[in-house]
Amino acid sequence: MSKKAVTIDGFFDNEKSYSGFLTLGYRGTFAFGRDGQADVKFRKLHRILVCGKAALCREVFGDTLNESRDPGGEGAERYTSRLYLKHQCFEKACDTLAEKGFKMIASCSSGANGLAPTPHPMIAAQASNTQQDFMNQRNSGDLEEQRWAHYTEYVFYREPQILSN
Template sequence: MEESSLISLNVGGLLYSTTRSTLSSHSPSLLSSYIQGDTSVSSTIHSLPDGTIFIDRDGTLFSIILNFLRTDRLILCDSFRDMVGLREEAAFYQLPALIHRIPSPSENGGGYITLGYRGTFAYGRDGQADVKFRKLQRILVHGKASLCREVFGDTLNESRDPGDHDFSDRYTTRLYLKHQCLEKACDAMAEKGFRLLSTCTSGANGLSSHQLMSSGLSPGGQNV
């Protein structure tokens, strides 16, 4: 690699090293414009006498920005919570692709949502559930009404509990989704930053009589 392709950056006092191609990987953006010689960004990005690029922004969050430019992936540790700050930094660097991938922080301060379903499973060979025979009548949604509305949007059916849309602290167990795709519901929650805490199932109708499963289940289908 040629030495001229290397770039040193000082972002909020933290030093980084990367390449011109990395900083130009998402174009147009603030960094790609600077690399291409756009003088309009000189008020926010400064070149020091030793050639280091100085940016007066959050140096810690820049590591996430730089990793995104390198890998085209948003990489966050499990303990990361500053979604608002990261979104602001992504906006500063003019990276709409990154902004789109940052989970939206709930305006309600977070919370929990429980998904349930009404349906049956038909078991195939070796006691394995074959999704081709799965039949879900309804996916139930339990939690704070405003949070459920934020996560599921137009796919949420509130006809059984319309309530007051301006009352954000109302909790309900009477909402359900307009579709019957459990994977789609889980994807919607994951995109909003939710993580799976636990699962519980009572199995399919007639599961307690299945020869491979009956020894571990009570007549009601619950684990014992």
């Protein structure tokens, strides 16, 4: 029985599989807000960001990876933080990582900013009532969403393995 070891560049011999770290991050909003009212949606995600070695990201996420913001080219050793997934289902992304042998090793999150500042009194005083009314109508939903906005990152790792035939 022959054994294959990981090469220096992170590839398994005769395989297209890497060891290494990947980070998934997303900016979202919590589902509750005004008066503690719960919404039917659990959370709102804008985009799932993917950070790590570019080749590892491609190997794991394949066609679901959007590379339009990362024109960096090829290279197994190139790191990037400019990739994102074409879907917004975080559970699907985690399932994909688990299927590919990754384990979550760390996470961090910024909490909601429930006490988002109101406009500065000097700025509010300079705007006419009509302008202020328009701004309040236009931004009231945005302001409420900003109050419950957060950013979360999860770090995943796949260990190098020795494969046998």
